[in-house]
Amino acid sequence: MQIDQDTYPQRIAQVQAAMKEFGLAAVVIEPGAAMQHITGVRWGRSERSFLVVIPAKGAPAFVVPGFEEERAREMTPKGADIRVWQEDESPFERVAQVFQDRAATTGKVGMEESLRFFIFHNLKKAAPKMEYVTAQPALKSAGVNLVEAPRRRP
C-alpha cells in the first residue's frame, strides 16, 4: 500500500513545515482522503473515533479503538506511535495526552475540514486550553487540497 517508503514521511514533513508557517501546534485528521494522502492510512469512519494527530514537531500519533489495534498496526508504518482507547475510555483523552507528549500544550490546533463536529466538541472538553481552528490553509499550502464528498455537477 506504500507508494514509496519515503512518500508519507515527506508529506508529513511538508505538513509540519506548513504548520509552523500558519502557527499550528498540532493538526487532527479523521479517516478520509486527507489522512490517506498524508499518512497512507485508509480507514472507515464510524462512531468509534480513529484519529491521527500530527504535531508541529515529532512523530504523528494514531488514536485507535482497542479491538482494532491489530488491524491498525498492519495499516500504519512499522513502529508508528499508536494510542489505544478501550470501549469505556475516551479517545479524546488520548489525543490530549499526545498534545502533552509533543509539547503542544498552548496555541492553535488545526482541524481537517471534514472532521465531524462531535470530535471537535469532545476534544475541546478534553484539551480546553487549545484554540481550535481550521487546518485548511496549512494543509492546502502543504499540497493537501482534497474535496471529501464528490463534487456534483456543474
Next chain:
Amino acid sequence: MTAGVVPITDGERKQRIAKAQRLMREQKIAGIFLEAGSSLYYFTGVRWQPSDRLFGLVIPAKGNLAWLVPADDEKRAPAGQDIHLWQDDPFPRLAQMLKDRGIATGTLGIDERARFFVFDGIRRACPALEFTNADVITAGCRMQKSPAELALMQRASDVTIAAYRAGLATLREGMPQNELQNNIHAAYRALGYPGYVSVMYGAYTAFPHGSLTPQKLKLGDFVMIDDGCTVEGYQSDITRTVIFGKPTDRQRQIWTLERKAQDAALAAAKLGAPCEAVDIAARKVIEAAGFGPGYKTPGLPHRTGHGIGLEMHEWTYLVKGNKTPLATGMCFSDEPMIAIYGEFGVRLEDCFYMADDGPHLFSKQSPAIDQPFA
C-alpha cells in the same frame, strides 16, 4: 417481502419535530442546525447527498423549519417549505435565517456529524452564538422508537433472516467467501430490499470486522455472516455463526458459551437498569469460562451491543460506564462475541427492543451450532 410496509407518516414527523422543540426549550437550546444525513431524514423525510455545497436545515425551538439550499439546487428543494437559497457564501444567509427566527444569541445545537468547515463557517457568521452538540435533541428523539419504527425494523430483520436462509442453503465445500456474499446480496435483491453482508470463514471469524483475504470453505470451518438491510431507512443487523460439516468439541463448547453470554445479556436487559448492566452480564459469563478479563483476548474485545435505528450503530450503547437507564422503545444489538485469534471467533447477534414487559427480540436466536435459524 415489500407488501404491507407502512412508511413513516407526515403526522409522525410533525410529532417528532414538536418533541425536538420541547426538548430544546427544556434544555435552553435556541435551535439546531442539521446537515444532510439521518437526523435530517428523521425529521423531514428528505434525503440529500452531502457535498461541498452546503445544504442544511434549521429547526428552531419555536416556529417553522427553514432550509438552506444551494441556488443551483432550487428545483430539488423540498416543495412547500421555507427555502433560503444561497449563491456565493452560505453562512451569511444562514446567519440571517437564524436571526429571523430569534436565534442571534443563546445556544445553537450543531449536527454531531456536521463537518468542521460548516461549524467554522457558522461560528464566524454568528459570533454571538454559543454551540453545543445537537445530539441531546436528535438522540433525545431518535433513541426511543415508535410502533411504526419498530414495525419497519421488524421487517428489515425478517428480510435479513430470509436472505441468510437463502444464502446459507447454497454452502458447498470450496466456496469462495465472495460467492456466498453474492448469493446473499442476490437474495436481498429478490426480496426487494438492498442489503449487505460480510462473510468470514475459519480463523477469519475471530476478526470483529472481518478480512478481505480470499478464503475457500473447508469442512469443519465456522461460517460467520454479519450485517443487514434497510427498510424505509431503518436498519437490521444480524450475525450468524454456523458450522460447516462436523464441529469439534472445542467449537461446540465455545459456540455454547457464546449463546449463554447472549442469553445473559438479554436477561439483564430490564427496564430502568443501566445500559452497562447488559454488558457486565454477558462479560461475566465469558470471564467465568476463563476468557478475558475485560477486553483482553481470547475473550470479548468490544462492547456487548449498540443502539440501532436509522443508523446501524447509534445511541445508546451497551458498554461499561453507560449509566443510561433502559427505556421503552430503545433498540439494541445483543452480540457479545468470543474472539480467539489464530483459532476462530463466534458471534451471535440479534437485535431487541425494550417494551413495557422487557426486551423483545426482532429475530429468533440461533438454537444450535448447526441450526442458524429457529
